[in-house]
Amino acid sequence: MSHRIYLLPPWIRIWHWTNALLIITLTITGASVHFADPNLPMVPFELATQIHNIAGLALTAAYVFFVVANIVSGNWWQYVPKPQGFLTRCLRQMRFYAWGIFRGEPHPYPPTPEANFNALQQIVYWFVMYILMPLLLVTGLVFLWPEFAPKSVFGMDGLLPVAVLHYLVGLVIVAFMVAHIYLGTTGHTVTSLFRMMVTGWHEG
Amino acid sequence: MFIGPHRRPLGVAVFLLTAALMAWPAAAQTKGAAPKDPETVEMVSKSNAECLGCHTQEALKKPPRPDMDLAKLGEALTDPGLYDASAHAGMACKTCHVGGYREYPHAAPAGAPPAGAPPANAPKIAKAETLQCDECHAQLTFRIDAQVEKSVHSKNLKDAFTCSTCHDPHVYKTAAKLVEPVKIVAQDNGMCLDCHDNDVRFAKFGGTLTPKKARPDIDAIHMWLPNAKRHWESVRCIECHTPPATTRQLAVSHEVLNKEKAERNCVTCHTQNTALRTRLYRYTAETQAQQAGFLNSALLGNAYVIGATRNTYLDLLGLGLIGLTIAGVGGHAAIRILGALVRRGRKQ
Numbered sequence: 397m398s399h400r401i402y403l404l405p406p407w408i409r410i411w412h413w414t415n416a417l418l419i420i421t422l423t424i425t426g427a428s429v430h431f432a433d434p435n436l437p438m439v440p441f442e443l444a445t446q447i448h449n450i451a452g453l454a455l456t457a458a459y460v461f462f463v464v465a466n467i468v469s470g471n472w473w474q475y476v477p478k479p480q481g482f483l484t485r486c487l488r489q490m491r492f493y494a495w496g497i498f499r500g501e502p503h504p505y506p507p508t509p510e511a512n513f514n515a516l517q518q519i520v521y522w523f524v525m526y527i528l529m530p531l532l533l534v535t536g537l538v539f540l541w542p543e544f545a546p547k548s549v550f551g552m553d554g555l556l557p558v559a560v561l562h563y564l565v566g567l568v569i570v571a572f573m574v575a576h577i578y579l580g581t582t583g584h585t586v587t588s589l590f591r592m593m594v595t596g597w598h599e600g
Numbered sequence: 601m602f603i604g605p606h607r608r609p610l611g612v613a614v615f616l617l618t619a620a621l622m623a624w625p626a627a628a629q630t631k632g633a634a635p636k637d638p639e640t641v642e643m644v645s646k647s648n649a650e651c652l653g654c655h656t657q658e659a660l661k662k663p664p665r666p667d668m669d670l671a672k673l674g675e676a677l678t679d680p681g682l683y684d685a686s687a688h689a690g691m692a693c694k695t696c697h698v699g700g701y702r703e704y705p706h707a708a709p710a711g712a713p714p715a716g717a718p719p720a721n722a723p724k725i726a727k728a729e730t731l732q733c734d735e736c737h738a739q740l741t742f743r744i745d746a747q748v749e750k751s752v753h754s755k756n757l758k759d760a761f762t763c764s765t766c767h768d769p770h771v772y773k774t775a776a777k778l779v780e781p782v783k784i785v786a787q788d789n790g791m792c793l794d795c796h797d798n799d800v801r802f803a804k805f806g807g808t809l810t811p812k813k814a815r816p817d818i819d820a821i822h823m824w825l826p827n828a829k830r831h832w833e834s835v836r837c838i839e840c841h842t843p844p845a846t847t848r849q850l851a852v853s854h855e856v857l858n859k860e861k862a863e864r865n866c867v868t869c870h871t872q873n874t875a876l877r878t879r880l881y882r883y884t885a886e887t888q889a890q891q892a893g894f895l896n897s898a899l900l901g902n903a904y905v906i907g908a909t910r911n912t913y914l915d916l917l918g919l920g921l922i923g924l925t926i927a928g929v930g931g932h933a934a935i936r937i938l939g940a941l942v943r944r945g946r947k948q
Contacts, residue, residue, distance in 0.1 A: 431915075432871045432907035441866035441907070445826055493932075498939035542830055555904035560914065567918045571925040578929035582936075 403512060404596040408471070411462050412593055416573075418455045422448060423570050430563065452536045459529055474511070475525065477518045485515035497582060506600050524572055528565050535562035634690025644692045651693040652680055654704075667705075682771045696735075696769070700728030733763045747854040752861075756813070757805055765805075766791045779883045781834075781902050788836045793818070821859055834903040839869065839879055852879060870907035874899075 404412075425448040428438035439447070466472040488504045493516075496504070505514040513521060538545050538558045546554030583589035588599045635641050653664055655678050663670060683689060693701075700707025706728040734741040741763075748754050753761045763769075778784045795801045797818050806813035822828040840863040842853040857863075868875045872895055884898040891897040893913035899905050 429870075429906055430910060432867050434865075434867050434871065441870055442824075442864075445866070449826070498935050500939065500943050542827060552900045553902060553904045556900060556909075559904050559906070560911070563910075563914065563918070567921055571921050574922065574925045575929060578933065581933070 400597045400599055401507075401509065402596055403507060403509060403598045404592065405469070406596070407465050407469070409593055409596060411458060411465070414458050415455070415462070418451050418458060419569065419573055421451045422455065423566070423573070425451065426566055449540055452533075452540065456533050456537065459533060462525070474513055475518060475522045477515060477522065482515055486519070489514050489516045493582075507598055520572070524569065528569055528572075531561065532565045532569060535559075535565065634688075641690065644690065647692050647694060651697075652678065656680060665704075678770045685773065686769070686771050687774050687777060688769055688772075696731045698729050698731060701730075733767075733769070744854045751854060751856040752858040753856055756809060760805065760808065776883060781880050781884065784880060785832075785834065785836050788838065789832055792837045824864075834905075835869070835876065835880055839863070839876070844875065845878070867907070870905060872896075872908065872910075874905065874908040876905065876908065 425439055425444040428444040429441060429448060431438065432441050432444075438444070466475075485505065492501065492504050503514075505511070507513070535558050539555070539562060542555055545558050548554050549557055580589045580593075581587075583592070584599045592598045635644055653659060654668065654673060655676055657677055657679070660670065660674055660677060663673075748761075753765070757765075773783075773787060775784045775788075778787065795805065796815065799815055802815040806815060819828070825831055836852075838852050838856065841857050843855055843857065845853050874896055876899060877896060881896075881898050893911045894900060894909055895912060896905070896908050899909050903909075
């Protein structure tokens with residue numbers, strides 16, 4: 397490798413893997429509950445519900461930690477898309493994923509301690525972490541304590557919009573997770589970004 | 601109940617039936633059905649007014665006669681408002697309460713010791729009797745009888761457990777009449793909780809057993825059930841505490857199961873082919889099969905039931921989104937591998 401830079405402090409890495417484990421657990425148990433069917437090989441409903449409830453609360457706690465730690469450490473700035481040349485940087489990054497990566501071109505914006513994320517990462521991570529995650533957690537908590545749901549909406553049970561929103565947001569987050577894991581293979585080597593998430597050192 | 605173990609000798613049954621038929625205006629009614637013609641309705645109304653002159657809370661406060669046994673009367677009160685809304689609304693009291701109930705003071709019920717030795721030349725008065733449910737509901741009780749005998753109630757309480765222990769005939773409404781699940785749930789769960797959430801009433805039955813049975817804490821024994829209170833507002837206790845019905849005529853079995861035998865498999869309800877469709881929602885499910893893509897949409901007016909009320913369009917959208925994402929990254933990865941192989945080939 398040409399050089400290594402230390403990018404990720406332990407708290408980010410611990411939070412990241414905790415979050416990853418919880419999201420995978422919630423995806424499996426959530427699907428088992430949503431598509432519950434005695435003929436399908438899924439986690440038994442009662443067990444899936446219990447695990448989903450506990451993992452959901454743990455995810456909420458992890459998210460609160462993430463927000464507080466981001467504020468305290470100043471890491472929140474990494475997620476804010478910087479306006480100057482933002483569109484150009486997005487287009488260059490998209491061109492790289494759609495073309496350059498197949499030709500073995502170098503990353504257009506390699507990470508630095510000051511700018512961890514490229515422009516696409518910034519906008520997507522910002523949307524996922526500060527829009528989708530709160531929506532997912534709030535709807536999940538209302539599901540857990542349904543007395544906070546509206547009694548009725550358009551003549552239907554008030555939990556219906558909560559359930560639909562929880563399901564849709566969960567779907568987008570699962571799709572994001574699939575793409576996120578795949579993009580983890582696009583580093584200097586196929587495994588270098590995964591190693592970075594363990595050691596904190598970026599290999600470029 | 602009034603079924604198997606309670607059968608009286610045929611002669612008594614014939615006598616009671618004859619007495620019932622003789623009791624005007626009850627005799628003017630088709631047995632088991634409220635009258636329709638205005639003349640009979642008027643007569644039933646007048647006849648019932650005589651009974652309700654004493655058998656109401658108001659009358660107990662201001663007894664119409666000075667010689668009444670108020671303690672006894674207090675145990676035989678009826679709420680006319682509830683009765684008029686019940687399944688037996690419009691029926692004459694004397695359709696079921698026969699014999700000595702036609703006179704006041706009412707003669708002692710059959711089998712009860714006489715209050716005092718009557719003079720030898722006293723006119724014979726028919727005994728006051730309340731007809732059993734199967735006098736009218738013979739076909740129904742014939743089916744239910746076998747189920748009741750297998751229920752935990754009959755096994756424990758034997759003959760002390762009757763139809764009216766749960767179904768107060770002056771109040772009870774049939775599910776077919778109530779239709780709305782929320783009303784059915786409120787009534788039916790109320791019947792269970794009358795005893796199972798009431799120490800005094802539970803002791804009336806549990807206290808007669810050997811050894812005496814103390815009332816289990818209803819919340820504690822349902823701790824395993826997520827959102828137990830929400831379940832109790834949305835479904836009946838009998839959804840889990842009875843086995844599936846075996847005949848279409850009977851939406852629910854009367855074989856009430858104890859906690860060891862009760863349903864613990866959540867997926868019985870929480871799935872596409874939810875049992876709720878043929879149980880609590882049997883009167884609405886067929887008319888509202890699937891609306892706007894929601895499975896079992898009839899349930900949605902009262903409850904979002906995870907697994908049962910999901911939307912098929914959104915499910916397809918979800919599977920499509922995840923499928924496309926996997927296909928997208930798979931295709932991308934394949935082109936990357938191909939590109940790497942081509943570059944390696946060129947270098948060599």
